Amino acid sequence: MTAQIINGRDVASRIQDGIREEVTAFKEKHGFVPGLAVLLVGEDPASAMYVRMKGRRCESVGMNSYTNTLPADSTQGEVIAAVRAFNDDPAVHGILIQLPLPDHIDEEAVLKEVSLAKDVDGFHPVNIGALAMKGRTPTFTPATPTGCMTLIAETGVDVSGKKAVVLGRSNIVGMPMSLMLNNANATVTIVHSRTQNPAEIIKSADILIAAIGKPEYVQADWIKPGAVVIDVGTNQVDDPESERGYKWVGDVDFEGGKEVAGAITIVPGGVGPLTIASLIQNTMKAAKMSVGEEI
Amino acid sequence: MTAQIINGRDVASRIQDGIREEVTAFKEKHGFVPGLAVLLVGEDPASAMYVRMKGRRCESVGMNSYTNTLPADSTQGEVIAAVRAFNDDPAVHGILIQLPLPDHIDEEAVLKEVSLAKDVDGFHPVNIGALAMKGRTPTFTPATPTGCMTLIAETGVDVSGKKAVVLGRSNIVGMPMSLMLNNANATVTIVHSRTQNPAEIIKSADILIAAIGKPEYVQADWIKPGAVVIDVGTNQVDDPESERGYKWVGDVDFEGGKEVAGAITIVPGGVGPLTIASLIQNTMKAAKMSVGEEI
Numbered sequence: 001m002t003a004q005i006i007n008g009r010d011v012a013s014r015i016q017d018g019i020r021e022e023v024t025a026f027k028e029k030h031g032f033v034p035g036l037a038v039l040l041v042g043e044d045p046a047s048a049m050y051v052r053m054k055g056r057r058c059e060s061v062g063m064n065s066y067t068n069t070l071p072a073d074s075t076q077g078e079v080i081a082a083v084r085a086f087n088d089d090p091a092v093h094g095i096l097i098q099l100p101l102p103d104h105i106d107e108e109a110v111l112k113e114v115s116l117a118k119d120v121d122g123f124h125p126v127n128i129g130a131l132a133m134k135g136r137t138p139t140f141t142p143a144t145p146t147g148c149m150t151l152i153a154e155t156g157v158d159v160s161g162k163k164a165v166v167l168g169r170s171n172i173v174g175m176p177m178s179l180m181l182n183n184a185n186a187t188v189t190i191v192h193s194r195t196q197n198p199a200e201i202i203k204s205a206d207i208l209i210a211a212i213g214k215p216e217y218v219q220a221d222w223i224k225p226g227a228v229v230i231d232v233g234t235n236q237v238d239d240p241e242s243e244r245g246y247k248w249v250g251d252v253d254f255e256g257g258k259e260v261a262g263a264i265t266i267v268p269g270g271v272g273p274l275t276i277a278s279l280i281q282n283t284m285k286a287a288k289m290s291v292g293e294e295i
Numbered sequence: 296m297t298a299q300i301i302n303g304r305d306v307a308s309r310i311q312d313g314i315r316e317e318v319t320a321f322k323e324k325h326g327f328v329p330g331l332a333v334l335l336v337g338e339d340p341a342s343a344m345y346v347r348m349k350g351r352r353c354e355s356v357g358m359n360s361y362t363n364t365l366p367a368d369s370t371q372g373e374v375i376a377a378v379r380a381f382n383d384d385p386a387v388h389g390i391l392i393q394l395p396l397p398d399h400i401d402e403e404a405v406l407k408e409v410s411l412a413k414d415v416d417g418f419h420p421v422n423i424g425a426l427a428m429k430g431r432t433p434t435f436t437p438a439t440p441t442g443c444m445t446l447i448a449e450t451g452v453d454v455s456g457k458k459a460v461v462l463g464r465s466n467i468v469g470m471p472m473s474l475m476l477n478n479a480n481a482t483v484t485i486v487h488s489r490t491q492n493p494a495e496i497i498k499s500a501d502i503l504i505a506a507i508g509k510p511e512y513v514q515a516d517w518i519k520p521g522a523v524v525i526d527v528g529t530n531q532v533d534d535p536e537s538e539r540g541y542k543w544v545g546d547v548d549f550e551g552g553k554e555v556a557g558a559i560t561i562v563p564g565g566v567g568p569l570t571i572a573s574l575i576q577n578t579m580k581a582a583k584m585s586v587g588e589e590i
Contacts, residue, residue, distance in 0.1 A: 108431050112421075125428070126407075129420030132427050132474070133466045136403050136420075161489045169477060171428045179427070182464060182485055187496065189484040190477055194456045201482065 003229070004263040006151050012273035015150070016061050019277075019284050023062040026287065034287030035064035036120065036279070037092040039082055041105065042072030047098050054096070057276045063283060066092060072102050079105055080113050087115040093290055094120030094283035099172060117289060120282035122146075122176070131179045139289075140282045145177035147274025148209055148230045149184070155228050155263040157207070160185035165205035167191045167198070167251065168212040173232050177209050210251035220256025229257055229264040232271045298524075299558040301446050307568035310445070311356050314572075314579050318357040321582065329582030330359035331415065331574070332387040334377055336400065337367030342393050349391070352571045358578060361387060367397050374400055375408050382410040388585055389415030389578035394467065412584060415577035417441075417471070426474045434584075435577045440472035442569025443504055443525045444479070450523050450558040452502070455480035460500035462486045462493070462546065463507040468527050472504050505546035515551025524552055524559040527566045 027033050036058050040051050051067055058065035068082050079101070086095045095118045101107050111123045119127055122140040130136040152159060164186035168174035174190065181188045186207060191198050193212075199222045202208060210218055211232035223229060233251030250267030258264050265271060288294075322328050331353050335346050346362055353360035363377050374396070381390045390413045396402050406418045414422055417435040425431040447454060459481035463469035469485065477483045481502060486493050488507075494517045497503060505513055506527035518524060528546030545562030553559050560566060583589075 108425070108428075125421045125424030125431075127424075128427050129422070129424035130403070132423050132470055133403075133420070134464065134470065135466070161491050163491075169429065171430070175427055175429065182487075185487070185489040187484065187486060187490040189482065191482060192477075192480070194480040195482040196456050196458075 003258045003261040004155060005258065006154060006230075006263055006265040006270060008147070008151060008265060008270040008273040011151065011154055012147075012277040015274075015277040015281065016057070019280055020061040022284055026284075027062070030291055032091070033063055034093045034283050035066060035091045036094045036096065036283045037066040037068070037086045037089070038096045038098060039079070039086065040067060040069045040098045041074055041079055042070075042102050051098055054276055054279065057280060058283070061280055063280065064091065074102075074105075076105055076109065079110055083110060083113040087113070087118065092118065093287040094118055094279070096121050096279065097123070099123075118286055120279060120286055122282070123171070128176065131176060131183070134183075140285070141180065142172065142176045143278040143282065144173050144211075144232060144271065144275045145180050146278040146281075147271055148173075148177060148232065149180055150274055150278070151230055151265060151271065152207060152228055157228050157263070159207065162186050162206040163204055164188045164207040164209070165191055165202055167202065167208065167210045167218070168232075170211065173211040174209075177211065181207070181209075208252075212251055214251055215249045216251070216253045218252040218257065220253050220260050223252075223257055223260045225260055226262035227260075229261040230271060231265050231267050234268060234272065298553045298556040299450060300553065301449060301525075301558055301560040301565060303442070303446060303560060303565040303568040306446065306449055307442075307572040310569075310572040311352070311575065314575055315356040317579055321579075322357070325586055327386070328358055329388045329578050330361060330386045331389045331391065331578045332361040332363070332381045332384070333391045333393060334374070334381065335362060335364045335393045336369055336374055337365075337397050346393055349571055349574065352575060353578070356575055358575065359386065369397075369400075371400055371404065374405055378405060378408040382408070382413065385585075387413065388582040389413055389574070391416050391574065392418070394418075413581055415574060415581055417577070418466070423471065426471060426478070429478075435580070436475065437467065437471045438573040438577065439468050439506075439527060439566065439570045440475050441573040441576075442566055443468075443472060443527065444475055445569055445573070446525055446560060446566065447502060447523055452523050452558070454502065457481050457501040458499055459483045459502040459504070460486055460497055462497065462503065462505045462513070463527075465506065468506040469504075472506065476502070476504075503547075507546055509546055510544045511546070511548045513547040513552070515548050515555050518547075518552055518555045520555055521557035522555075524556045525566060526560050526562050529563055529567065 055065040086092045122142040127138040130138040164181045166178045169192045178188045202222045207228045209230045215235035215237050231250035231252045239247035248268045350360040381387045390409050417437040422433040425433040459476045461473045464487045473483045497517045502523045504525045510530035510532050526545035526547045534542040543563045
């Protein structure tokens with residue numbers, strides 16, 4: 001059996017086509033376009049690259065994008081002042097704080113400053129609290145796990161009642177992912193560095209989300225035949241055969257895994273494009289909320 | 296094998312003895328005692344009974360307790376005004392909103408009103424958000440799961456690396472319980488009404504927390520030999536042999552379970568007393584915070 005290969009670029013591109021139309025209609029009606037503001041502290045090249053990609057994608061759907069880059073040695077007060085400036089700016093509908101922040105900055109205190117109406121990354125503690133609690137609906141949900149849910153939906157598999165294993169428990173992916181799968185009525189197990197016999201638990205998963213950042217950690221024979229495998233990992237590994245000397249691989253052995261899984265994402269081009277698409281969807285939603293439109 | 300029987304009354308009583316001493320020392324130093332305020336909306340007899348028990352327990356450790364009982368048809372505004380009055384009252388260090396609130400009241404909006412410094416039940420969305428996120432520490436954690444963690448610690452079993460199954464995903468017990476066990480490095484699975492083959496998953500648990508409110512749902516042969524079983528259920532069932540015509544049973548078959556488990560809580564008298572003890576611990580902490588004492 002060969003798995004359905006999930007190409008995130010195609011899915012993201014379809015979502016963005018829809019958003020582009022919405023932006024056009026929104027502009028005609030309201031005279032302005034949605035704007036996403038990104039705050040970047042320091043000059044980490046990977047972060048800077050992500051920020052540029054987000055900006056380009058915004059522009060491609062007709063949204064405005066703004067970036068404020070602060071020096072790595074900015075004070076807590078300076079970072080918070082930059083957040084507040086975005087909060088007060090009526091042209092900004094969504095605010096993204098590029099994580100991680102430098103070590104001397106209190107991340108929680110900064111994320112808490114983001115206006116709830118503009119928290120398109122869904123990391124305000126109130127949004128995470130609402131995600132955790134039954135009967136509450138967060139205004140926004142974090143982009144990467146939201147994108148993973150979209151990719152699972154693409155396969156046509158009904159999450160309800162399925163066994164889901166989330167590999168990794170980061171604040172950005174694993175934790176909100178496990179809450180979202182639980183809210184969708186999956187039976188969720190979180191596997192992490194202290195888990196004993198991870199292979200055995202992973203093998204029980206109808207839906208596997210791999211988000212631990214270990215290159216090709218999940219072996220093909222750890223995958224339940226027919227499972228949906230969503231690989232969030234993007235790991236750079238040496239590749240003497242490639243001109244640039246390296247290649248990107250996920251947290252799952254893709255070549256082996258695609259012979260066992262029912263559906264599997266490619267890396268790169270699987271989850272990554274959906275993260276940005278989800279962020280743009282959230283920004284569209286924030287802009288609609290700002291003019292009191294039903295969402 | 297017969298399990299270690301966990302008697303929550305003994306554990307709670309030991310905790311309360313410690314708090315009683317702390318209250319005495321606190322009063323000598325500061326001239327006042329900690330106070331817990333409870334807001335009860337409506338006249339549900341079970342809720343009224345819990346509130347009375349909390350009041351009595353506070354008094355037994357030398358704390359003040361206040362209860363504001365509002366009629367069941369109170370408006371949202373009246374309920375929020377009552378919360379704010381507690382927020383503003385310097386004699387009140389901890390505030391408890393007795394749940395559930397009547398259906399016409401927006402629970403989330405009410406819980407959000409509780410001052411973070413007085414949120415001894417840990418249900419403010421910011422406290423739940425902090426519980427969910429790595430590297431954050433909630434000021435207070437919900438009383439029942441905190442009590443369960445205390446009972447697990449009583450058995451001497453190290454949670455880290457163990458497989459834990461949480462049966463039920465309520466906001467009050469299951470959800471915060473799963474987050475606390477994950478934070479303690481257990482490998483956590485949440486089992487709920489949509490789970491397929493719950494018995495099989497339950498059987499894999501080194502630590503089982505049962506909190507679904509189904510009398511004796513967990514059969515003895517679903518329990519892993521040697522497991523720690525914490526039974527949060529308190530279900531009233533008919534008992535023609537008893538004078539009052541009913542008895543209380545947990546979510547686990549206790550008689551069968553104690554022959555298989557390594558440790559098991561009794562019902563009643565297992566988790567219940569710990570819930571109140573945890574609430575009192577949190578109120579002590581809130582009072583210390585109010586005078587700037589290290590906690």
